[in-house]
Amino acid sequence: MTIPTPSRRISLDTWAVFLAIAAALLVRTGILKTVPW
Amino acid sequence: MASSVTLPPPRTRSVAGSFLGLIPGILLLAIVGYAGKVIEQSIARYGKAHHHVLPNIEYVLWAILIGLAISNTLGVPRLFRAGVATYEFWLKAGIVLLGARFLLGDVLRLGGVSLLLVFIELALALTFMIYLGRGFKLSPKLTTLLAVGSSVCGVSAIIATQGAIDADEDDTSYAIAAILALGALSLFVFPLVGHALHLSDHAYGLWAGLAVDNTAEATAAGALYSDAAGKIAVLAKTCRNAMIGFVVLGFAIYWASKGQAAAVTSKGAFLWRKFPKFVLGFLLISLLASIGFFTRPQLVAVGNLSRWAFLLTFAGVGLRTNLRELGKQGARPFIVGAVGEVVIALITLGLVFGADRWFHL
Numbered sequence: 421m422t423i424p425t426p427s428r429r430i431s432l433d434t435w436a437v438f439l440a441i442a443a444a445l446l447v448r449t450g451i452l453k454t455v456p457w
Numbered sequence: 458m459a460s461s462v463t464l465p466p467p468r469t470r471s472v473a474g475s476f477l478g479l480i481p482g483i484l485l486l487a488i489v490g491y492a493g494k495v496i497e498q499s500i501a502r503y504g505k506a507h508h509h510v511l512p513n514i515e516y517v518l519w520a521i522l523i524g525l526a527i528s529n530t531l532g533v534p535r536l537f538r539a540g541v542a543t544y545e546f547w548l549k550a551g552i553v554l555l556g557a558r559f560l561l562g563d564v565l566r567l568g569g570v571s572l573l574l575v576f577i578e579l580a581l582a583l584t585f586m587i588y589l590g591r592g593f594k595l596s597p598k599l600t601t602l603l604a605v606g607s608s609v610c611g612v613s614a615i616i617a618t619q620g621a622i623d624a625d626e627d628d629t630s631y632a633i634a635a636i637l638a639l640g641a642l643s644l645f646v647f648p649l650v651g652h653a654l655h656l657s658d659h660a661y662g663l664w665a666g667l668a669v670d671n672t673a674e675a676t677a678a679g680a681l682y683s684d685a686a687g688k689i690a691v692l693a694k695t696c697r698n699a700m701i702g703f704v705v706l707g708f709a710i711y712w713a714s715k716g717q718a719a720a721v722t723s724k725g726a727f728l729w730r731k732f733p734k735f736v737l738g739f740l741l742i743s744l745l746a747s748i749g750f751f752t753r754p755q756l757v758a759v760g761n762l763s764r765w766a767f768l769l770t771f772a773g774v775g776l777r778t779n780l781r782e783l784g785k786q787g788a789r790p791f792i793v794g795a796v797g798e799v800v801i802a803l804i805t806l807g808l809v810f811g812a813d814r815w816f817h818l
Contacts (some may be wrong), residue, residue, distance in 0.1 A: 436546050440553035440766075444742055447758045448751055454763040457492035 470603060475539075482540015483637075483769070486547070490526070490768035491777065493520030517518060517771050521624040523644035524775020529675020533776055548673050549735040552691055556742030557751065557759035564743050565691065570816050572665060572695040572810045578667050582801045586793075591631045593793050600631035600793075607797050610701045611636050611671030617701060617731050621709035622718045634782070635794035635807030640674035641778050643798070647678045650806075651686075660813045661685035666693025667805040673774050674744075676767060695736055702731035708802075730771055 446452040493603040533541055553582065556564075557657035583604050590600025602624055606615040612633050619629045647669065651661040662679045665686065669675035670696050679690025705729055712718035721727050746756055 425601075431734065432546055433549055433734040436549035437553055437734050439552040440735075440738055440742070443550075443762050444557065444745075444751075444759050445553060447755050447762070452758065455758040455765070456752070457761040457764050 459582070461562065464552070468500060470554050471666065476610065479540040481541055484540070485533075485537045486541060486769040486772040489523050489772035490516070491518045492523055493517070493771070495703060505750040508733075511717070515678050515681055515740055516768070518644075520768065520771040522776040525641075525778055525780075526775075528776050528778060529780050532727055532779075535672065540774055541776045544673065544770045544777065547766045547769040547773070549729055549733075549738075550771060551763045552621065552672075552676075552735050553738035553742055554763035554766060555688065555691055556744075557746045557756050557763070558688060558748070559692065559743045561747040563741065563744050567659075567663075567692055568696055570812055571666065571693040572662070572699075572749075574805070574812060575693075575696050575700060576666055577808060578697075578801070578805055579608050579704065581804055582797070584668050585800055586797045589793050589797055593789055595793060596625075596628060596711075597787060598622060599628040600806040601633060601712075603635065603797065605704055605708065606632050606636040606799060607616055607639075607670055607796060607801060609704050610698050611640065611674070613698070613733070614701050614705065615633060616709055617705045621705050621721075621731075626693075632794075636670050638780075638791060639794050639798045640669060640671045641780075643699045644674055644678055644774075645668045647680045647802075651682050656809075657813070658683045658685035659689055660809050661694050662689025663756070663812065664802075664806055664809045666690040667697065667808065668798075668802045669694070672698060673736075673770055677771050680771075695733075695739060698733045701733060702728040705731050740750075791817040 443452070447455070462653060477781045486747055497514065497516040500514065503509070512802050513528075552814045567711045586604035586607055587600055590597075595603070601614050601622060602618055605618045606612070615629060615632050615636065618624065647661075647665055651664070656664065661682050662685065663681070665678040666675055666689065675690050675694040676687060680687030692744060706721065706724060709727070742759070745751065746759075751759060
């Protein structure tokens with residue numbers, strides 16, 4: 421069965437952007453001081 | 458895009474349950490990726506301690522090889538599959554964070570050159586693949602999927618196009634299998650060709666970003682050459698990804714005009730839906746890095762976060778590649794894909810040589 425409905429879910433892309441920006445802000449605010457590699 | 462969607466199945470797991478279900482697979486990605494890093498460092502340490510000059514094989518290749526060995530011998534147990542499938546999520550987060558390692562000026566300059574080459578590559582590759590598919594008498598929609606997959610953006614483009622042109626799931630599986638198999642091959646072939654031709658990091662990265670279809674494989678093929686080549690490959694591939702909406706929209710309108718796909722009601726909304734949002738995230742972080750929002754040590758930390766995200770991605774590239782399954786998909790789509798890939802690789806190599814001469818990459 422199908423129904424005509426627009427998708428309002430946040431895409432994987434968008435979640436990845438949110439996570440990355442949150443991580444960058446953790447570094448900027450000094451909560452995450454060093455990230456070794 | 459189709460205006461109707463299938464009703465979702467009744468929810469049997471909570472959000473927390475679904476999230477917990479990802480953890481084993483993400484841990485497996487981390488273990489495989491980290492094992493690759495340990496092997497790289499151990500070989501380097503051994504060479505240094507014993508005064509041997511050993512080839513520096515990046516952790517990228519080790520992570521992919523360990524993943525391939527697991528998925529093609531033991532197989533990936535069901536418990537881990539959901540988490541392993543998150544590798545694309547880490548890829549996109551890694552690309553956004555990679556913006557910290559690019560000044561916006563470099564992005565615009567190299568991005569401008571890449572975009573110019575992407576336009577040329579797109580026009581040539583789409584035309585060539587469509588004629589090739591017709592020549593091999595593939596179904597028109599399978600030909601469309603292969604053309605989009607090999608000219609724009611691999612699996613993401615194929616999935617986006619499937620929805621937009623109402624293609625069969627079988628055709629989609631064929632196209633995805635062909636693109637993934639060829640992507641796996643390119644991981645080994647591209648660095649060899651790059652070294653044989655003594656390509657610079659910039660030229661090789663641009664070539665990998667233009668010619669390798671799937672973003673994960675393009676990133677890995679670049680990183681296998683060098684860190685700098687990996688950065689350029691991601692930038693060039695990101696430019697290709699940015700075109701996905703326009704190409705899919707073009708095909709959606711074409712198939713709708715033939716009455717074989719749902720009509721596109723709002724082109725702007727369609728483009729926004731298909732546009733890869735991580736491209737915007739990448740530009741934002743690059744802009745912040747360029748205006749001094751981060752100190753130098755913070756830029757290093759953000760850049761390292763992107764490396765950890767890519768480590769999970771590369772492990773996923775190996776773990777989700779099942780060579781036996783890919784082999785089952787039949788010869789014709791694979792042959793069309795392979796011929797197309799070789800021709801596109803040669804065309805893009807020519808474009809990169811030209812760009813290197815004119816723009817001094």
